[in-house]
Amino acid sequence: METSTELGEKYDKLLRENLIASEQMTVRPATDKLYTVFEGVRRNIVCLEEGTCSCGKFQMDELPCPHAWAVLKNQQLKPGQYCSFYYKKDKLLRTYEFPVNPMPDESLWVIPTEVMEDVVLPPKGRRNAGRPRKERPQTCFRKRV
Numbered sequence: 001m002e003t004s005t006e007l008g009e010k011y012d013k014l015l016r017e018n019l020i021a022s023e024q025m026t027v028r029p030a031t032d033k034l035y036t037v038f039e040g041v042r043r044n045i046v047c048l049e050e051g052t053c054s055c056g057k058f059q060m061d062e063l064p065c066p067h068a069w070a071v072l073k074n075q076q077l078k079p080g081q082y083c084s085f086y087y088k089k090d091k092l093l094r095t096y097e098f099p100v101n102p103m104p105d106e107s108l109w110v111i112p113t114e115v116m117e118d119v120v121l122p123p124k125g126r127r128n129a130g131r132p133r134k135e136r137p138q139t140c141f142r143k144r145v
Contacts, residue, residue, distance in 0.1 A: 006080050011087040014063060015079060021066035027074040035074070037067040046071045051082060063087065 005012045026038045035046045037053075044067040045054045052058055057065035062084035064072060072079055085091055103109075 006089060007083060007087045008089055008092045011063060011083065014061070015069075015083070018064060018066045018069050022069035022073065025067065025070040027070050035071045037070050039067070048072070048075075048077070048082065 007015065024039070028036045028038070030036050030045065033047055033049050035048075037044045037046055046052070046058070046068050048068065048071060051062070053065050053067045055065055055067055058068045064079045064082050068082065069079065072082065
């Protein structure tokens, strides 16, 4: 509750770390929605509208990755609208709105007999040893003419 930022403390720290990591990156617009971000010899494609980056962190974390941060700075945009609403301070506070009652000792639990009688077995069969084979798309099997 005491944080002065829009995000929770943990997510604000991650956002600041990503900002620092974006300092040495350069941005070039590819289209009106796509941007190419150069990080040394590597390049990543960022789409702010869809919240995606070719590194995968932007869509996975739902928090601007360093590449997205570079684009945000280049376009002079604020990162708040590109963060998941789950990370916002008011949503985090609502998570703890209802009390969570502690569980009594296991010896005091009342478990229905139909649950106690259920037997959960491990899966049948075994996985093959070694690395699983990659599934190739059907287009790879076409004959060349």
